[in-house]
Amino acid sequence: MSTSVYPHSYYAASINDTRIRHSLQGDHTADICVVGAGFTGLSTALHLAERGFKVIVLEASRIGYGASGRNGGQIVHSYSRDMDFIERMYGKEVGNKMGAMAFEGAQVIRRIVSDYDIQCDLKPGGIFAACNNKQFDELQSKKALWESYGHTELSLLDKHQVPDYIGSQRYTGALLDHSSGHLHPLNLVLGEANAVESLGGMIFENSAVTRIEEGSQPTVHTANGSVRCNFVMVAGNAYLTGLLPEQEQKSMPCGTQVICTEPLSESQQKELLPHDNCVEDCNYLLDYYRLTGDGRLIYGGGVTYGAREPDKIESLIVPNMLKTFPQLKGTKVDYAWTGNFLLTLMRLPQFGRINGNIFYAQGYSGHGVTSTHLAGKIIGEAISGQAERFDVFAGLPQYPFPGGRTMRIPYTAMGAWYYTLRDKLGI
The missing domain is CATH 3.50.50.60 (FAD/NAD(P)-binding domain)
Known part of the structure; x- marks a missing residue:
C-alpha cells in the first residue's frame, strides 16, 4: 500500500x-x-x-x-527464539555463532544514535516481568544462558523487589537488563x-x-x-x-495493538515506573509498556493473525493496562494504532x-x-x-507454513490459544 x-x-x-x-x-x-x-x-x-x-x-x-x-520502541536482546532452542535444533556450533551476535543489535543502535546525534528519547534499562513462578524460573534460566554467552549486565528481582521498579502487584519476579532500553522508533x-x-x-x-x-x-x-x-x-x-x-x-504478517495515554503527572510516572525502564511480560501473547519522553504511557500487546486490523484497539488493550495499573482508571487514551510484524514458522x-x-x-x-x-x-x-x-x-532452514497461505492463519491462531491457556494456568 x-x-x-x-x-x-x-x-x-x-x-x-x-x-x-x-x-x-x-x-x-x-x-x-x-x-x-x-x-x-x-x-x-x-x-x-x-x-x-x-x-x-x-x-x-x-x-x-x-x-x-x-512498534513498542523497546531494545530487547537476542532473538524470538533463544540460544538454547537454536543449539537444540541446529547444533552447538550454530548456537555459538548466533549467540556471539545476539547482543550486538543494541550496540549498533547506540553507535548510530551517538555518531549522527539522533534525537529519539533513548533511555536505558529494560525488564522482563514474570506473571507466575514458572516464568520466574525461566527468567533465572535465561540469566544463566545469557551470561554463558558473555552478557552479564543482568539482575534478578524477586517478588519483593519488583515494586521498586514497577508499580504493579501483578508480577512474581523479574529480570532487569541494564543494557536494554527504549526509544522513539x-x-x-x-x-x-x-x-x-x-x-x-x-x-x-x-x-x-x-x-x-x-x-x-x-x-x-x-x-x-x-x-x-x-x-x-x-x-x-x-x-x-x-x-x-x-x-x-x-512467513505470516501479524498485527499488534498499541495505545498511548495523555501525559501523566510526575508523581504518576514515578509510581508506575520509578526508574523509567521499559517492561515486557513473559506471556506468549505478551504485554509491553514504557514511558515516552513527554511522560505518557505507551502500552501494547495482543496479536491478530494475518494482519487484520481490529475495529476497536482500545477495547483490546485498555483492560490489560488496567489489570497491570488499576490506578490509571479514568486516564484518557490520546492515541491508538496497530501495525504488522512478520512471523516465521x-x-x-x-x-x-x-x-x-x-x-x-x-x-x-x-x-x-x-x-x-x-x-x-x-x-x-x-x-x-x-x-x-x-x-x-x-x-x-526456512519452512513454509503448513497448509500454505490458506491454513497458516488458523493453525497459528490455534497454537497461540494453546500457549495462552498455558500462561493462564501457569504450566
Whole structure:
C-alpha cells in the first residue's frame, strides 16, 4: 500500500522531521538498491554508505511507515527464539555463532544514535516481568544462558523487589537488563534516513517497486522509474507483497495493538515506573509498556493473525493496562494504532540470496528493533565480501507454513490459544 500519510499514532504526532521525499522519476544507477525504508533497509543502506557504496533506497510509502515506525520502541536482546532452542535444533556450533551476535543489535543502535546525534528519547534499562513462578524460573534460566554467552549486565528481582521498579502487584519476579532500553522508533528511523543522505545516499518515498529484473546487474522498477545496480537488498518485511512470492509463503504478517495515554503527572510516572525502564511480560501473547519522553504511557500487546486490523484497539488493550495499573482508571487514551510484524514458522529471522546479488532479510517475529540493526550490519559485510556472519543466518532452514497461505492463519491462531491457556494456568 502506498500512502504519504502516517497512521494516527503518538509517534507520527511527535516526529522531528516532517519532510516528504520525492518519488523516483526516471532511470538511475547505483551500487546498491534497497527496497524498503524501515530499520532493516536503512541500517543496510547506512552501513554500506559508510563503506563508500552509492546507495538508493526505494520506499513504497513513507520512511518508517511499517513496523519500524509503529512498534513498542523497546531494545530487547537476542532473538524470538533463544540460544538454547537454536543449539537444540541446529547444533552447538550454530548456537555459538548466533549467540556471539545476539547482543550486538543494541550496540549498533547506540553507535548510530551517538555518531549522527539522533534525537529519539533513548533511555536505558529494560525488564522482563514474570506473571507466575514458572516464568520466574525461566527468567533465572535465561540469566544463566545469557551470561554463558558473555552478557552479564543482568539482575534478578524477586517478588519483593519488583515494586521498586514497577508499580504493579501483578508480577512474581523479574529480570532487569541494564543494557536494554527504549526509544522513539519513528524518530530513530527518520534520523537514520538523514544519516544515509548525509553520506550521499538517496531515498525516494511513495516509490513502490513493481518488479525486480534479475541479471548480472539487476534493475529495480517502479511505476515512474528504475534503478540499475550491482546488488539489491529487499527489506519490505511484513509489508512486502508480490516481489518475492517464495519468501512470502514462509512467513505470516501479524498485527499488534498499541495505545498511548495523555501525559501523566510526575508523581504518576514515578509510581508506575520509578526508574523509567521499559517492561515486557513473559506471556506468549505478551504485554509491553514504557514511558515516552513527554511522560505518557505507551502500552501494547495482543496479536491478530494475518494482519487484520481490529475495529476497536482500545477495547483490546485498555483492560490489560488496567489489570497491570488499576490506578490509571479514568486516564484518557490520546492515541491508538496497530501495525504488522512478520512471523516465521521457527520464529527466527530469514536471510538469503537470490542469484547471488539479490539479498533479503525478513521475519524477526517480534524482536525487530535490535535484530534489524544487526541485519543491516551483517548484510553490509556480506555485500562488501565478508559473508561469514550472514551465512550463519542464511544457513538456517526456512519452512513454509503448513497448509500454505490458506491454513497458516488458523493453525497459528490455534497454537497461540494453546500457549495462552498455558500462561493462564501457569504450566
